[in-house]
Amino acid sequence: MDKIENTPLWSPSEEDIKKSNVTKFISYLSQRGLNLRNYEDLFCWAEENPENFYEALWDFSQIISKTRGNKIVEDRHLMPGAKWFPEAKLNFAENLLIGEDEKDAIIFEGENLTKKIISWGELRNQVSVFAQALQADGIKEGDRVVAYMPNMPETIIAMLAVTSLGAIWSSCSPDFGVQGVKDRFGQIEPSVMIACSDYFYNGKRFNCSSKIKKIINELESLKRVVILPYNPKENQRVIIENSISWNDYVKNFIPLDIKFKHMKFNDPLYIMYSSGTTGIPKCIIHSIGGTLLQHIKEHIFHTDLKKGDKIFYFTTCGWMMWNWVVSALSCKATLILYDGSPFYPNFKRLWSLIDKYDVNIFGTSAKFIDSCSKEKINIKENLNLNSLKTILSTGSPLSPDSFDYIYQKVKKNVRLSSISGGTDIIGCFASGLSVKPVWRGEIQSKAIGMKVRVYNEDAKEIEGAKGELVCIESFPSMPIGFWDDKNNEKYMEAYFKKFPGIWTHGDYCEITKNKGMIIYGRSDAILNPGGVRIGTAEIYRQVESFEKITEAICVSQEWNEDIRIILFVKMAPGAYLDDLFVDKIKNKIKVSASPRHVPAKIISVEDIPRTISGKITELAVREIIHNRPVKNKEALSNPEALDYFKNLKQLEY
Numbered sequence: 001m002d003k004i005e006n007t008p009l010w011s012p013s014e015e016d017i018k019k020s021n022v023t024k025f026i027s028y029l030s031q032r033g034l035n036l037r038n039y040e041d042l043f044c045w046a047e048e049n050p051e052n053f054y055e056a057l058w059d060f061s062q063i064i065s066k067t068r069g070n071k072i073v074e075d076r077h078l079m080p081g082a083k084w085f086p087e088a089k090l091n092f093a094e095n096l097l098i099g100e101d102e103k104d105a106i107i108f109e110g111e112n113l114t115k116k117i118i119s120w121g122e123l124r125n126q127v128s129v130f131a132q133a134l135q136a137d138g139i140k141e142g143d144r145v146v147a148y149m150p151n152m153p154e155t156i157i158a159m160l161a162v163t164s165l166g167a168i169w170s171s172c173s174p175d176f177g178v179q180g181v182k183d184r185f186g187q188i189e190p191s192v193m194i195a196c197s198d199y200f201y202n203g204k205r206f207n208c209s210s211k212i213k214k215i216i217n218e219l220e221s222l223k224r225v226v227i228l229p230y231n232p233k234e235n236q237r238v239i240i241e242n243s244i245s246w247n248d249y250v251k252n253f254i255p256l257d258i259k260f261k262h263m264k265f266n267d268p269l270y271i272m273y274s275s276g277t278t279g280i281p282k283c284i285i286h287s288i289g290g291t292l293l294q295h296i297k298e299h300i301f302h303t304d305l306k307k308g309d310k311i312f313y314f315t316t317c318g319w320m321m322w323n324w325v326v327s328a329l330s331c332k333a334t335l336i337l338y339d340g341s342p343f344y345p346n347f348k349r350l351w352s353l354i355d356k357y358d359v360n361i362f363g364t365s366a367k368f369i370d371s372c373s374k375e376k377i378n379i380k381e382n383l384n385l386n387s388l389k390t391i392l393s394t395g396s397p398l399s400p401d402s403f404d405y406i407y408q409k410v411k412k413n414v415r416l417s418s419i420s421g422g423t424d425i426i427g428c429f430a431s432g433l434s435v436k437p438v439w440r441g442e443i444q445s446k447a448i449g450m451k452v453r454v455y456n457e458d459a460k461e462i463e464g465a466k467g468e469l470v471c472i473e474s475f476p477s478m479p480i481g482f483w484d485d486k487n488n489e490k491y492m493e494a495y496f497k498k499f500p501g502i503w504t505h506g507d508y509c510e511i512t513k514n515k516g517m518i519i520y521g522r523s524d525a526i527l528n529p530g531g532v533r534i535g536t537a538e539i540y541r542q543v544e545s546f547e548k549i550t551e552a553i554c555v556s557q558e559w560n561e562d563i564r565i566i567l568f569v570k571m572a573p574g575a576y577l578d579d580l581f582v583d584k585i586k587n588k589i590k591v592s593a594s595p596r597h598v599p600a601k602i603i604s605v606e607d608i609p610r611t612i613s614g615k616i617t618e619l620a621v622r623e624i625i626h627n628r629p630v631k632n633k634e635a636l637s638n639p640e641a642l643d644y645f646k647n648l649k650q651l652e653y
Contacts, residue, residue, distance in 0.1 A: 008437030009407050020434045021300045039435045046449040053449045061296045065090035066262040082474035091260035092288045093164040096329040104334045106153045111200040111340020114231045125255035130161035132253040141166030146185045148195040150339040158194045166261035170271040173316035174199045174208050180634035182218040184273050189221035198230045202341040265289030272423045275611045283483030286426045294427040294477035295327035304434035305331045312336035313363030319613040320423040347377045358387040365395035373405035390415045397519045399541040400441035418443045420519050425477050430517040442516035450475045459499050469507040508535045525618040527556045532596050542589045548575035553608045555622040567599035577604040603650050607641035
């Protein structure tokens with residue numbers, strides 16, 4: 001195993017703790033007659049008294065509602081089956097459109113340097129006119145409106161307009177192929193689609209017109225298609241049959257006070273999608289109140305987001321982090337949006353946004369941090385980063401070496417928070433915490449108000465050992481269900497098959513002595529040579545420390561009535577995998593992990609397949625090396641990479 005340091009990489013100052021939202025909440029609870037000494041007391045109380053916790057959170061965060069009701073939860077211990085705030089009526093968009101008129105709500109920068117700044121007053125006005133246009137088209141509660149859009153302000157405007165009416169929102173990024181869009185949107189039968197005519201990535205402009213035309217033909221339920229040019233200042237007129245431009249769509253309406261449709265807490269808000277690498281993506285339905293409460297909780301307590309803070313997260317509209325970061329508007333924070341390649345024109349592009357816009361919370365992927373580390377980009381040499389308080393990382397486990405990189409080459413006095421959860425719960429089971437130290441290689445904290453545990457194969461709770469991440473009681477952001485899922489069959493199969501009545505998330509992890517968490521990979525990708533369970537992340541963190549290796553993917557191969565570990569590596573430009581380097585890799589894994597972790601084969605490949613949201617896909621590689629079909633290649637951003645894993649002679653002996 002990696003060396004675990006005896007001292008933390010970062011610790012909060014007394015002033016940090018005093019000013020934190022956690023401390024403010026503890027003080028608020030004391031006014032209600034509850035005396036808690038510190039965050040440990042708070043977390044224990046919230047876990048044992050979730051009804052009281054979520055009721056207090058509702059009041060503390062000043063959620064806007066027509067009514068909250070007296071009942072906090074029905075059948076709390078049932079999973080699935082619990083109903084949170086069953087009497088409440090509220091509107092999601094109303095809780096996000098709360099900033100002061102003249103303040104900045106959204107600052108957008110595109111890769112091509114297109115820039116937009118939208119105040120809260122302008123945001124409300126644009127949401128108002130778009131909502132009126134949708135209403136004139138007959139859009140009402142329960143209807144589905146979808147977006148095929150880049151990460152730009154109009155995407156947020158459209159989402160807020162849709163949800164202000166009580167309709168359901170779903171989105172994909174424009175790098176999805178036609179089949180990938182059909183596999184997702186085709187299942188939910190949308191009435192309206194909003195699409196962008198083009199987007200930029202890695203210095204190139206991509207015209208989406210031909211794809212949009214094909215998508216329109218595939219989605220028979222569509223009654224309206226609204227097209228937006230990437231940069232309206234260019235006065236582009238996008239001509240796509242059976243569509244209307246954004247400007248023409250809203251031109252007959254003027255800003256009015258928005259009439260928010262108040263819906264039930266457990267009515268649908270978003271439809272999200274599983275990765276789809278093992279078949280047609282599952283359509284995961286998330287509730288209005290559950291999403292709002294989960295995100296407010298994570299922004300206030302785990303991110304320590306405050307009014308006026310500027311928050312950035314590198315994401316696309318096809319990843320749940322887009323939905324997560326947009327909810328930061330509920331804290332009256334300013335969103336910093338970027339659309340394009342994170343590495344164009346160089347590796348400093350994203351980091352430069354911090355100084356340019358005084359970003360306080362900077363969010364990105366573990367892969368981005370690892371890539372910067374491998375390129376030896378010394379961020380602090382060129383940027384001052386004075387505004388930066390917190391760095392968030394998700395998408396895959398953040399390696400200990402990446403922790404070192406941040407504190408050595410980015411900023412010493414910063415809270416680095418690896419976070420972990422998923423589309424499944426539109427939030428986190430483990431996250432950061434501003435009042436707790438950062439330990440190398442660890443996620444700081446379990447999520448507050450959720451009974452997160454680690455189970456062994458016998459459903460026994462364990463600490464300091466590896467097992468399944470589970471949640472043993474219900475929580476507000478559990479999905480309503482899956483779209484068109486008869487008798488909840490797919491839902492039950494996905495989360496409740498292994499341990500009935502217990503949410504099993506599919507992560508292989510460990511609770512540490514610091515009460516943090518380490519994620520070792522997905523359970524369905526766990527390696528099991530000789531019956532010993534090994535997480536793929538344990539191997540990646542050793543392999544990717546080599547500068548010659550850009551990235552790696554590790555799978556199991558059925559072999560002689562057992563399985564053996566196969567490691568595929570993508571070499572850096574100019575580097576070569578010879579026998580000497582293979583031995584060096586194996587020795588590193590043996591010494592730093594264990595002899596059981598050492599791969600039987602290490603093979604160089606030209607590329608590694610990824611989902612459109614950027615995650616490597618071990619399951620697809622495992623299927624392809626066994627000559628089994630990969631069911632849904634449309635879920636991959638680079639499906640051609642699978643060809644490198646076909647018919648490999650090295651796997652035959």
